[in-house]
Amino acid sequence: xxxxxxxxxxxxxxxxxxxxxxxxxxxxxxxxxxxxxxxxxxxxxxxxxxxxxxxxxxxxxxxxxxxxxxxxxxxxxxxxxxxxxx
Amino acid sequence: xxxxxxxxxxxxxxxxxxxxxxxxxxxxxxxxxxxxxxxxxxxxxxxxxxxxxxxxxxxxxxxxxxxxxxxxxxxxxxxxxxxxxxxxxxxxxxxxxxxxxxxxxxxxxxxxxxxxxxxxxxxxxxxxxxxxxxxxxxxxxxxxxxxxxxxxxxxxxxxxxxxxxxxxx
Numbered sequence: 001x002x003x004x005x006x007x008x009x010x011x012x013x014x015x016x017x018x019x020x021x022x023x024x025x026x027x028x029x030x031x032x033x034x035x036x037x038x039x040x041x042x043x044x045x046x047x048x049x050x051x052x053x054x055x056x057x058x059x060x061x062x063x064x065x066x067x068x069x070x071x072x073x074x075x076x077x078x079x080x081x082x083x084x085x086x
Numbered sequence: 087x088x089x090x091x092x093x094x095x096x097x098x099x100x101x102x103x104x105x106x107x108x109x110x111x112x113x114x115x116x117x118x119x120x121x122x123x124x125x126x127x128x129x130x131x132x133x134x135x136x137x138x139x140x141x142x143x144x145x146x147x148x149x150x151x152x153x154x155x156x157x158x159x160x161x162x163x164x165x166x167x168x169x170x171x172x173x174x175x176x177x178x179x180x181x182x183x184x185x186x187x188x189x190x191x192x193x194x195x196x197x198x199x200x201x202x203x204x205x206x207x208x209x210x211x212x213x214x215x216x217x218x219x220x221x222x223x224x225x226x227x228x229x230x231x232x233x234x235x236x237x238x239x240x241x242x243x244x245x246x247x248x249x250x251x252x253x254x255x
Contacts, residue, residue: 004216007126010228014122018142018235021166022115023159032111032159040112044119055127056216065126069119084161 004056008068015072020080022073037074044070102152110152111159117145125231129220135227139234146239155246162243167236174232181222181229184212197221 024032044067051063102110121141128134149160185194188204196204197212198221214220 006215007224011122011126014125014228014231015119017170018118018122021160021162023161024111036112040115043112044116047116051123055123055131058217063123066119066123069122070115072122073115073118084159084163 004059004064007056007065011065011068012072012075015069016076019073019076021084022077023081023084024077041070041074106152110149114145114149114160117148118142121145121231121235125227126224128227129214129223130218135230136234138227139231140238142231142235143238143242146235147242150242150246155243162236162239167240170232170236174229174236177229178226178233181212181225184208184222193222193226195221195223197223197225 024037045062048063048067049061051066053059053061054063055065118141121138121144123138124131124133124141125135125138128138146160146162149158153159182193184196186192188194188196188208189199189201190203194204196208197214198219199209212222212225214222214224
């Protein structure tokens with residue numbers, strides 16, 4: 001079992017780029033709270049477990065690229081999401 | 087009272103139900119992550135740049151449909167769309183030109199080099215380090231994914247703006 005790190009880094013970067021345009025606090029819609037983010041991460045871990053070793057079938061028993069993409073999106077949104085308001 | 091109205095979500099702003107408004111953003115984020123996963127596994131599993139890009143665009147479009155173009159949490163600015171589209175197109179053309187330069191064929195897979203016609207140092211640069219020996223295909227998938235995600239999203243953003251223009255008239 002070898003952890004494939006390259007696609008995980010690419011997934012974080014790709015997620016970061018898309019996530020930088022996601023603004024999680026909208027006054028006229030709803031506020032995406034910390035609790036919701038934690039629930040989303042727990043759901044994502046559960047989902048990646050069920051996805052299995054996709055797309056590389058010899059590393060961890062979770063979909064590492066999917067989980068990395070979620071981390072990237074949330075990171076991008078947290079760091080640069082405010083710019084997406086206007 | 088004023089503070090309450092600020093904190094209370096204005097459910098009636100678009101025609102979507104509260105259930106849709108509560109679930110759309112998490113579902114959009116999950117769809118975007120699935121799209122990224124599809125792009126990155128495109129060289130060994132069904133999927134690839136176009137399919138993954140379409141999935142990401144699907145997440146963005148879903149958000150626009152539920153929250154409306156003004157209220158969507160995923161806002162793609164003109165600059166952002168321009169930059170991603172340009173980076174995707176340039177990356178694709180540059181990867182193709184490397185093949186033309188070193189092997190004489192546009193988009194020759196210089197990373198895998200099945201015919202042994204490319205210098206070893208070029209193959210080492212573009213080699214994809216996994217068991218599949220996919221060469222430049224994963225990089226092409228990333229470039230195509232960027233182009234497709236902004237391309238499809240732009241179509242929907244443009245249509246929603248046209249609707250707004252029509253309403254103003």
